[in-house]
Each structure stands twice: as C-alpha cells, then as structure tokens.
Amino acid sequence: MKVLKIPEPTVVRLSLYSRFLNQANDRGMDIISSDEIGVAVGIPSAQVRKDLSYFGEFGIRGVGYRVKDLCEQVDKLLCVNQSWPVIIIGAGHLGKALATYKGLLDRGFDVVALFDSHPNELEHEKDSGTDTLPENLPIYPLDMLNKVVQEKQVKMGIIAVPADSAQSIADDLVQSGVASIINFAPVVLNVPDHIEVRNIDLTVNLEVLSFNLGMRS
Amino acid sequence: MKVLKIPEPTVVRLSLYSRFLNQANDRGMDIISSDEIGVAVGIPSAQVRKDLSYFGEFGIRGVGYRVKDLCEQVDKLLCVNQSWPVIIIGAGHLGKALATYKGLLDRGFDVVALFDSHPNELEHEKDSGTDTLPENLPIYPLDMLNKVVQEKQVKMGIIAVPADSAQSIADDLVQSGVASIINFAPVVLNVPDHIEVRNIDLTVNLEVLSFNLGMRS
DNA sequence: GTATGTGAATGTGTTCACAGCC
DNA sequence: GGCTGTGAACACATTCACATAC
Known part of the structure; x- marks a missing residue:
C-alpha cells in the first residue's frame, strides 16, 4: 500500500x-477479474490492476476480486458513500438539464439549490414533455449565494451560465467559499490556486x- | 514543419x-507573444510555442505572432472555417440546451436536426423564460436518422439520451455513417475502431x- | 493452473534552456 | 535586447512480463 502521487487519469x-x-454488485456478481472490468470499461486489464x-491490495491472487468488497473500497476512495451538496448557477436549459438529472443523486451528489440572476421569471414553470424541476428545489437570486454555501456546507459549484458572465460567477463562488468548480462555459476561468476547476467544454x-477528421485527408 | 504524431492535449x-x-483579432490586436497567449489560456508560454x-513556423523571432495570420492558421487546422453539420439525439432538457446553444454555430457547428423517440409530444412547445428551439430546427423520429445523415453529410452525432438507451443510439449512429460521436451519457460505448468517441461525463x-477533496484530509 | 501485484521498460507529454533570427 | 523555435532533459503515464499467492 503506497500513497503519494496518484496519476489523475x-x-x-x-x-x-x-x-x-456497482452494476455488477446489483446483479449479484460475486467474483470478478481485472480482465472483465477492463473489457467493460474499455481499458487494458494491466491498467486496471495498476x-x-x-490504493491497496484488494484482490485474491489466482482468483480475482470480490465484487462487493472492491465496490465498497472504490466507492470509499471516491467518497461516493457520503453525500455532497452541490449548487448550480444558471437556470437556463443547461442548468435545468443538470438539476433534473437523476444520475447525480445516485452517485451522492445532491443539488441543494439553483441560482439565477432572474429567478422570478422562471420559477418552476411547467415544462411539457420533459421532466420538471424537483418541487422542493429552490431557485435563488445570486445574492443568496454566500448564505446557502455556508449554511449547506457546499463545496462544489457548477457554472451553467453564458461565457460572458462565467468569470464573475466564478469570483462569487470562490468568495462564497466553495473549493471546487465545474465550468460549462467556454472560457478559461481565473481562480486562486487552492480552488480546483474542471472545464466541460462541448465546443473544444x-x-x-473536426481536427481529427481533417487530419484523415 | 513536421507532421506525424500530434499530442492529443x-x-x-x-x-x-x-x-x-479570434477575440484578440476582433479587438484589433496586431502582434501577440506566446507569453500573452499563455497567460490568457493558463498555459506556460513554452507549451504554446511547442x-x-x-504545425509550422507562424511567428517572427524577436517580435511575436501576427494575430490575424496566426488566427487564420489555427482556425484552418481546426477546420473552423468550414461548416460542420451535426445532429443531436435526445430532445430532453440536455438536448434542447445543446440545440439552443449559439456558441456552436459561432465555431462552425451547425445543428441540422434533433432526434427523439417521441418527437410529436414535444414539437416546439413554448418554453417560457428560456430560449426556445430555433423555428427551423426539425425534430425527427429515430427512423429518419439514416436519411438525414446521408442527405446532410453529417459526420458528427451528439448523444444526449439516458444511459440505458445510449448504446443502442450509438449503434444506430455508427450504422448511419457518422464518423465521430460526442457522448453525454454516463456509459462506456462500444463502437468500431474507426469511429471516434469523446465522452463528456459530469458525474466522472x-x-x-470529490476524490481530490477527500485526499486533502 | 490462474489471476493478482508490481518493478522495469517503454511510450507520451512537458519543461528547460539556448541557438537563431528579428 | 527580445521572442521564437526546438533538441535535450525531465516528468508523467502505460504496458510488459514475471514473481507471488491462491
């Protein structure tokens, strides 16, 4: 069991x-090999083992891994067991898409509030055809940010606003005390070193x- | 000028x-240094130059880069000059968020069609508060996929459907003839080698x- | 025999530092 | 002097191949 310097990949x-x-566990699978895991996620088995x-020796040589045990261990590493309150800034289509996405709660991420600069105009309108926002999900104006982050102990904020207001929202988030930011806006955010930002950029x-398609000719 | 093996980063x-x-160019900036570019996008200047x-020698030693020239060259590499027809599968909140996102067209990506398994239930409903879908954007049923991909010469498809139908949609896309796929569903897609898939996964x-936050304690 | 765990070897990407040119 | 372009050095990540344990 070593520590220090885990590659980010x-x-x-x-x-x-x-x-x-987790799926394998739900299916009642008992033992699994690094090879089976590798095939399932499209990664060489040696990579899975490495x-x-x-983080430790979770397997049994000559046998494989006990699914239940390994699942618990990995979930513990990722802190999936605990519940993380997160907030979303921007209640446009994207913000709503994220807020209604049930996959988050399954993995321990609890959207505790949505923020928008014009919260009154869109409070829980009926969206025909697709899922509506959860009834109990509050939509706050931006000046409630500090209060909510502190009261709910929010560590992660998701930026789902247009590019031109993203930096200003990032500043507000940093100011409010979140430690990590997911940014969907197509801009490079400027934040202090102790804040971790991960960009999710469709255009890039x-x-x-398109670059790779262009290369093929 | 060398070719062969461009690092993916x-x-x-x-x-x-x-x-x-492009922004600098619009602002009428004339000359720019690798350092200025680096600061703007948060990357060391040596990396920018490398x-x-x-792709070539675009700068002038002792001076810097002519913004206009460099901009053109880089855009040409990325094929931003040409227009790429793309389709989106899934007209839920996420699919609509993507379809109404104007940043795509700015960069040459033209959403030519939305597909959904139940297109009639949601055809251009009025979405109060947020942007509505473009009037001229058709929403097709899935069985129109092949026809549209072939007629519009679509090379890229965006999967914005729930996890459980993503693989089946990916199969359809491959079958229809697209070369590249952006996948927003939290699953590892199984596709032939000649198809490029890029996953965009919020949960990951x-x-x-949360892993990194957990490490700090 | 079989599958894990892991140093060593390889491959890939980044940074350094300086020669070359303005 | 200043800034680009780039081989060489370094750092990081993956793959190999085999010792180890069941």
Whole structure:
C-alpha cells in the first residue's frame, strides 16, 4: 500500500470502475477479474490492476476480486458513500438539464439549490414533455449565494451560465467559499490556486473531432 | 514543419488558442507573444510555442505572432472555417440546451436536426423564460436518422439520451455513417475502431473533485 | 493452473534552456 | 535586447512480463 502521487487519469478511471462495479454488485456478481472490468470499461486489464494497486491490495491472487468488497473500497476512495451538496448557477436549459438529472443523486451528489440572476421569471414553470424541476428545489437570486454555501456546507459549484458572465460567477463562488468548480462555459476561468476547476467544454470536444477528421485527408 | 504524431492535449489547447486569438483579432490586436497567449489560456508560454511548432513556423523571432495570420492558421487546422453539420439525439432538457446553444454555430457547428423517440409530444412547445428551439430546427423520429445523415453529410452525432438507451443510439449512429460521436451519457460505448468517441461525463468530473477533496484530509 | 501485484521498460507529454533570427 | 523555435532533459503515464499467492 503506497500513497503519494496518484496519476489523475487513474482517478478518472476509478470513477468508471466504480460505476461498473456497482452494476455488477446489483446483479449479484460475486467474483470478478481485472480482465472483465477492463473489457467493460474499455481499458487494458494491466491498467486496471495498476490503478487499484495505488490504493491497496484488494484482490485474491489466482482468483480475482470480490465484487462487493472492491465496490465498497472504490466507492470509499471516491467518497461516493457520503453525500455532497452541490449548487448550480444558471437556470437556463443547461442548468435545468443538470438539476433534473437523476444520475447525480445516485452517485451522492445532491443539488441543494439553483441560482439565477432572474429567478422570478422562471420559477418552476411547467415544462411539457420533459421532466420538471424537483418541487422542493429552490431557485435563488445570486445574492443568496454566500448564505446557502455556508449554511449547506457546499463545496462544489457548477457554472451553467453564458461565457460572458462565467468569470464573475466564478469570483462569487470562490468568495462564497466553495473549493471546487465545474465550468460549462467556454472560457478559461481565473481562480486562486487552492480552488480546483474542471472545464466541460462541448465546443473544444467538437473541435478536436473536426481536427481529427481533417487530419484523415 | 513536421507532421506525424500530434499530442492529443495539443489539439485541445489549439482550440483554446483559437478562441482567444479570434477575440484578440476582433479587438484589433496586431502582434501577440506566446507569453500573452499563455497567460490568457493558463498555459506556460513554452507549451504554446511547442504546440504551434508542430504545425509550422507562424511567428517572427524577436517580435511575436501576427494575430490575424496566426488566427487564420489555427482556425484552418481546426477546420473552423468550414461548416460542420451535426445532429443531436435526445430532445430532453440536455438536448434542447445543446440545440439552443449559439456558441456552436459561432465555431462552425451547425445543428441540422434533433432526434427523439417521441418527437410529436414535444414539437416546439413554448418554453417560457428560456430560449426556445430555433423555428427551423426539425425534430425527427429515430427512423429518419439514416436519411438525414446521408442527405446532410453529417459526420458528427451528439448523444444526449439516458444511459440505458445510449448504446443502442450509438449503434444506430455508427450504422448511419457518422464518423465521430460526442457522448453525454454516463456509459462506456462500444463502437468500431474507426469511429471516434469523446465522452463528456459530469458525474466522472464531480467524482474526481470529490476524490481530490477527500485526499486533502 | 490462474489471476493478482508490481518493478522495469517503454511510450507520451512537458519543461528547460539556448541557438537563431528579428 | 527580445521572442521564437526546438533538441535535450525531465516528468508523467502505460504496458510488459514475471514473481507471488491462491
């Protein structure tokens, strides 16, 4: 069992393993090999073993891994067992898409509030056809940010506002005390070193695809 | 000027450079240094220079880069000049969020159609408060996929459906002839080698954050 | 025999530091 | 002097291959 310096790709894969292991566990699977995990998430089995080996020896040589045990261990590493309050800033289509996404709660992420600069105009309108916002999910104006973050002990904020207001929202989030930010806006945010930002940028992804398509000719 | 083996992170950064350079160009900036670019996108200047050097010598030693020239060159690499027809499968909150997102067209990505398994139930309802879908954006049933992909020469599909139908949609997309897929569903897709898939997974990103928060204690 | 765990080897990406050119 | 372009050094990540344990 070593510590110190976990490669960041390893952590990303851990999340994939966790998802698959939970499914396998629900299906009542007992023993699983690194090979089966690898096939399921599209990663070489040696990589799976190495990833897990950073955190301990979870398997049984000559046998495999006990699904239930491994699942628990990995979930503990990712803190899936505990519930993380998160907030979403921006109640446009994207913000609502995220707020109504049930996959978050399944993995321990609890959207405790939505924020918007014009909360009154859109409070729980009926959206025909698609899921509506949870009844009990409050939509607050931005000046409630500090209060909510502190009261609910929020550590993570999700930015789902247009590019031109993203930096200002990021500043507000940092100011309010969150430690980590997911940013959906297509801008590079400027934040202090102790804040972790992860960008989710559709345009960049599309451009990588178009670059690669262009290369093939 | 070398070719062969461009690091994939380089391509991702190229997209960030392009965004910034276009802004700088619009602002009428003439000359820019690798350092200024680096500061703007949060990357060391040596990295900026190395990234660009994979594709040619775009700068002037002792001076910097001509913004207009560099902008054109980078945009050409990313194929931003040409228009890419893309389709979105899934017209839930997420699909609509993507379809109404104007940033795509700015960068040459033209959403030519939305697909949904129940297109009639949601055809252009009025969404109060937020942007409605473009009037001329058709919402088709899934069995129109092949026809649209072939007629519009679509190379990229965006999967915005729930996890349990994502693989089946991916199969349909591959079958229809798209070359690249952006997948928002939290599953690992199984596709042939010649298809490029890029996953955009909020849950994984959140779990990396919660892992890192957990590590700090 | 079989599957894990892991150093060693390899491969990939970043940073350094300086030669080359303005 | 200043800034680019780039080989060489370094750091990081993956893969190999085998010792180890069941």
